[in-house]
Each structure stands twice: as C-alpha cells, then as structure tokens.
Amino acid sequence: MEGVEFGHSLKLEKQLNFIIELDKVKNIFRKTKLFDSNRFENDAEHSWTVSIMAVLLKEYSNFEVDIEKVIIMLLLHDVVEIDAGDTFLYSAGRNEAAEREEKAANRIFGLLETEQKELFISLWKEFEERETNEAKFASVFDRLEPLIQNYLTEGYTWKKHNITYEMVLKKNKHIKDGSEEIWNFVLLLLQKAVEKGYLQKE
Amino acid sequence: MEGVEFGHSLKLEKQLNFIIELDKVKNIFRKTKLFDSNRFENDAEHSWTVSIMAVLLKEYSNFEVDIEKVIIMLLLHDVVEIDAGDTFLYSAGRNEAAEREEKAANRIFGLLETEQKELFISLWKEFEERETNEAKFASVFDRLEPLIQNYLTEGYTWKKHNITYEMVLKKNKHIKDGSEEIWNFVLLLLQKAVEKGYLQKE
Numbered sequence: 001m002e003g004v005e006f007g008h009s010l011k012l013e014k015q016l017n018f019i020i021e022l023d024k025v026k027n028i029f030r031k032t033k034l035f036d037s038n039r040f041e042n043d044a045e046h047s048w049t050v051s052i053m054a055v056l057l058k059e060y061s062n063f064e065v066d067i068e069k070v071i072i073m074l075l076l077h078d079v080v081e082i083d084a085g086d087t088f089l090y091s092a093g094r095n096e097a098a099e100r101e102e103k104a105a106n107r108i109f110g111l112l113e114t115e116q117k118e119l120f121i122s123l124w125k126e127f128e129e130r131e132t133n134e135a136k137f138a139s140v141f142d143r144l145e146p147l148i149q150n151y152l153t154e155g156y157t158w159k160k161h162n163i164t165y166e167m168v169l170k171k172n173k174h175i176k177d178g179s180e181e182i183w184n185f186v187l188l189l190l191q192k193a194v195e196k197g198y199l200q201k202e
Numbered sequence: 203m204e205g206v207e208f209g210h211s212l213k214l215e216k217q218l219n220f221i222i223e224l225d226k227v228k229n230i231f232r233k234t235k236l237f238d239s240n241r242f243e244n245d246a247e248h249s250w251t252v253s254i255m256a257v258l259l260k261e262y263s264n265f266e267v268d269i270e271k272v273i274i275m276l277l278l279h280d281v282v283e284i285d286a287g288d289t290f291l292y293s294a295g296r297n298e299a300a301e302r303e304e305k306a307a308n309r310i311f312g313l314l315e316t317e318q319k320e321l322f323i324s325l326w327k328e329f330e331e332r333e334t335n336e337a338k339f340a341s342v343f344d345r346l347e348p349l350i351q352n353y354l355t356e357g358y359t360w361k362k363h364n365i366t367y368e369m370v371l372k373k374n375k376h377i378k379d380g381s382e383e384i385w386n387f388v389l390l391l392l393q394k395a396v397e398k399g400y401l402q403k404e
Binding site for chain 2: 003006008015016023024035038042044045047048049051056068076116181182185189
C-alpha cells in the first residue's frame with residue numbers, strides 16, 4: 001500500500017504512515033462475535049469499545065488511575081496482531097505468541113521516531129505485564145468485553161471451543177486486581193451463563 | 203437485542219447496556235473506504251483511528267489542549283449516527299442532520315444516569331460547535347482521516363460524488379483552526395491529488 005510521502009515534514013509523514021500501517025488491524029478478526037452476534041469483531045472495533053468502557057466505568061477502579069494512560073494503552077494494545085495475528089486466550093500457543101508480539105511491537109512502533117517509538121513500546125509492555133494500576137485497570141476491559149459478547153451470543157465461543165466455567169474463571173480472575181466491583185458482576189454473569197446452558201462446569 | 207440485567211448493580215448494568223447499544227455503530231458505514239480500499243469503513247473503526255491520530259499528533263496543536271478530553275470527544279462523536287445515520291459531508295442535508303443528531307444524542311446518552319448523560323451530551327455538543335481548543339483540535343482528525351483515505355484510494359469518494367478541489371477546501375479549511383501544521387500538509391496532499399487526477403478543480 002502506498003503511503004503519504006510528499007517531502008513536506010518527514011516526521012509528520014512518518015507518523016501518518018504509521019497510522020496507515022495500523023489500519024491493518026481492521027482486517028484482524030477476533031474469536032468472539034459482536035454483541036448482536038451478526039459477525040466476528042475486528043481488533044480496531046474491540047479497541048474502540050474497551051477504550052470507551054474505561055472512560056465510562058473508571059469509578060469502579062480499585063485505585064486512582066491516570067485514565068489518559070489507560071485509554072492510550074487500550075487504543076494500541078492489539079496493534080501487534082498485525083504481524084502476530086489474534087491468539088485465542090485459551091489456546092496452548094499463548095507463550096509463543098508473546099514472542100511474536102514483542103517482535104511485532106518493535107517493528108510497528110519502530111516506524112516512528114525514537115521518542116514516540118520508545119513511549120509506545122513501553123506502554124504496550126506495561127499493559128502486557130499487568131503490574132501497574134493503569135495496566136491492571138485497562139486489562140479489566142480487555143477481558144470484560146468478550147465475556148459479555150459470549151453471554152449475549154449464548155456462549156458462542158465457549159461452546160465452539162469447549163471452554164468450561166473453570167477455564168473462564170482461571171483466565172479472567174485478574175479482573176479482580178483492577179476492579180472488585182466489576183469482578184463481582186462477572187461472577188454473576190458467569191453464574192447466569194451456566195444456568196442458561198451457555199457455559200458448562202467441569 | 204438482550205442486555206445484561208441481573209439486578210446486581212442498576213448503575214453498572216445501565217452503563218453496560220449503554221456500551222451494548224453503542225455497538226450498533228459497527229454497522230454504520232461511512233462514504234469513504236479504508237486506506238487499502240478493500241471496503242467501506244464503519245464508524246467505530248473511524249473513531250478508533252482518529253483517537254489514535256490525536257494522541258500521536260498532539261504536538262501539532264495550535265494551542266495547549268487537554269488531550270484526554272480530545273480523545274473522549276473523538277471516541278464518542280459519531281454514536282449519534284446510530285439513530286441519525288451517516289450524512290455525507292458535502293450533502294445538502296447537513297442542516298436537517300444536525301436536528302436528527304441532537305435528538306439521537308438525547309436518546310443514546312439518556313440511557314445513562316444524569317451525571318454521565320449530561321457530561322457526554324455536553325462533550326458531544328462542544329465537539330459539534332468547534333469553539334473550544336479541544337473541539338477545534340479534535341475536529342482536525344475527523345477531517346484528516348477521510349482526506350488521506352481519498353488520496354490513497356485515488357479519489358474514490360471525490361470522483362463518485364463529483365467533489366471538486368474548491369469544495370474540499372471550503373469544507374475542511376477549519377483544520378487550520380486546530381493545527382496550522384496539519385493544514386499545510388493537507389494543502390500539499392490536495393495539490394498532489396489534483397496533479398494525479400484524483401480531484402478536479404472547478
């Protein structure tokens with residue numbers, strides 16, 4: 001794909017070509033369907049929804065957070081999938097994916113000049129490591145959205161991949177580290193999902 | 203579409219049902235195609251791209267801006283199109299659209315409790331009015347993205363709807379109010395578009 005290179009301002013043009021590169025996540029599809037189940041969701045749409053969730057639900061954070069940082073993390077957290085692809089949360093290949101994703105982060109953010117490159121790589125790593133308050137809170141929404149998507153699509157992805165209630169608990173329990181209140185909601189949602197037959201216990 | 207209503211926390215469940223409602227913009231398609239031209243872009247994807255643009259390009263703002271506010275405006279500016287539909291920038295129906303969009307803002311943000319409802323309606327109006335620094339800067343990206351999309355798709359939307367260079371200048375010149383630097387880039391992009399035959403002068 002052609003970019004924009006007019007020799008006007010090298011820095012601005014690099015930044016715009018980075019934006020053009022990011023557009024590829026609009027063709028990276030996730031394993032979960034939209035809330036109304038009419039099709040799979042792509043990474044750009046997912047990132048938009050979880051960013052709004054963080055703005056709207058910041059009152060439920062376990063601690064004070066820099067919400068601007070949370071939003072930037074969420075806007076950018078999945079762009080590594082341009083190179084690394086979408087790896088299913090419950091798949092055995094999650095560890096190898098981490099290596100592919102780091103390489104991707106270096107290539108993609110490396111399209112920018114040093115200062116922004118380093119800033120975004122560092123925010124991306126911070127999100128992945130889930131150690132800071134901002135990363136813990138951002139991670140709540142990365143996990144909450146697919147749980148609600150599964151509930152509203154009658155367990156579509158859970159059923160398709162034989163995901164059990166226990167597996168969902170194990171892979172999502174760190175929601176509690178970011179928001180006790182939202183984790184309590186998730187426990188109720190999962191209980192309802194079991195009652196309705198969307199999710200099976202082992 | 204079913205929502206989430208478990209009687210756990212009325213406020214949280216209202217907020218999540220608002221998020222579920224917003225998902226409908228993923229099926230509202232714009233008049234412009236993705237940078238790689240393989241299909242039309244939807245409103246959620248557009249909002250994601252322009253939000254990242256604001257983060258990445260904030261150094262080019264004509265003035266100091268509260269970037270968190272800019273991002274929130276951009277994340278939410280198009281959700282009114284759930285009810286009002288996408289109105290083409292150059293169409294004669296832009297004035298009637300404003301009325302439909304205001305009604306939509308009241309209904310959609312009205313799904314939230316008073317405090318957040320009023321906050322988001324006020325941010326949405328601020329964006330539409332383009333009087334504050336944040337609204338002026340946010341508006342730069344709402345206009346910049348389709349200009350680059352048109353350039354990279356060899357003038358797809360311009361040609362299809364007989365849009366001239368003069369019309370583009372007139373409808374986009376307020377980019378300069380938010381960023382002189384980006385407006386200078388746009389002038390160059392439009393000049394190249396004319397040279398390449400993507401856009402006609404009157």
